[in-house]
Amino acid sequence: MNFPQQHTLQQIATIIQSEFVGDKDFPVWGMNEIHVVREGDIVFVDHPKYYDKALNSAATVILINKNVECPKGKALLISDDPFRDFNKLTTFFKPFKNSTQQISASAEVGERTTIQPNVFIGNHVRIGKNCIIHSNVSIYDHTFIGDNVTIHAGTVLGGDAFYYKNRPEGFDKLKSGGKVVIEDNVDIGAACTIDRGVTGETTIGEGSKIDNQVQIGHDTIIGKKCLIASQVGIAGCVVIEDEVTIWGQVGITSGIIIGKKAVISAQSGVSKSLAGNTSYFGTPADSFRKKYKEIASIRLIPSLIEKIDKL
Numbered sequence: 421m422n423f424p425q426q427h428t429l430q431q432i433a434t435i436i437q438s439e440f441v442g443d444k445d446f447p448v449w450g451m452n453e454i455h456v457v458r459e460g461d462i463v464f465v466d467h468p469k470y471y472d473k474a475l476n477s478a479a480t481v482i483l484i485n486k487n488v489e490c491p492k493g494k495a496l497l498i499s500d501d502p503f504r505d506f507n508k509l510t511t512f513f514k515p516f517k518n519s520t521q522q523i524s525a526s527a528e529v530g531e532r533t534t535i536q537p538n539v540f541i542g543n544h545v546r547i548g549k550n551c552i553i554h555s556n557v558s559i560y561d562h563t564f565i566g567d568n569v570t571i572h573a574g575t576v577l578g579g580d581a582f583y584y585k586n587r588p589e590g591f592d593k594l595k596s597g598g599k600v601v602i603e604d605n606v607d608i609g610a611a612c613t614i615d616r617g618v619t620g621e622t623t624i625g626e627g628s629k630i631d632n633q634v635q636i637g638h639d640t641i642i643g644k645k646c647l648i649a650s651q652v653g654i655a656g657c658v659v660i661e662d663e664v665t666i667w668g669q670v671g672i673t674s675g676i677i678i679g680k681k682a683v684i685s686a687q688s689g690v691s692k693s694l695a696g697n698t699s700y701f702g703t704p705a706d707s708f709r710k711k712y713k714e715i716a717s718i719r720l721i722p723s724l725i726e727k728i729d730k731l
Contacts, residue, residue: 421619422450436505442495456620464502507595514597566604574611581638
């Protein structure tokens, strides 16, 4: 998430009332999660297990709960609760803004785009040309939709990320300040839910087609010309490369990569990254050939037990 303008380290420290290590005029341009950070960004870390990853990331400001040695060219924000203070920054730079209109005055809708009754379009939404948005679709703030996109009834774009910290008093939600980007020539079925990024973008690539009742988690990137059948659940921070086919009721865990032109059969459970140009099925999902061998071996077990009993 980029800030509207450059801020200084001291200005950011003042917002969250924290100490800092580094030049007070050190430039800060934005904030992001670890997997999408860039130079000039703030990243937060609150567990020693991940200190090195954060300190050696592209981020140049580390919001951290311990005063550690600061790498050259970087700065620290010292906080007793980095999760809480990351939320403070999200609220400060991307506060929730109420919309009193069905189509926000700040939304932009392209030529020859059809908006059916009972559609909600939030603040700073951009919709391209020749789109069809069917009834009861909700498009939350800062969603960008390209040209020639069709979205069927009941779909929600831009819901919050499912991301919580387990505290003694209950679950604490990490606030979402990112967006959803739908590229040109995408079709999205009925009753789908596509969550916005925490700080970055959840992206559906050009020409991809999504069936009904599909859930896509925060910061996931789906490539071009993908086919995703109904009732697929994709967790956050997944990368699905171009021309991947995912059949019905597949579940995909967070933070993995599905290679180009992979095919995942129905009701498979994907718990690790999968190479492209291969067909997969089963739970955990694996190549067709390997799974068929496993099934064939399992079918032999009763006859093997019977032979053992006769010995």
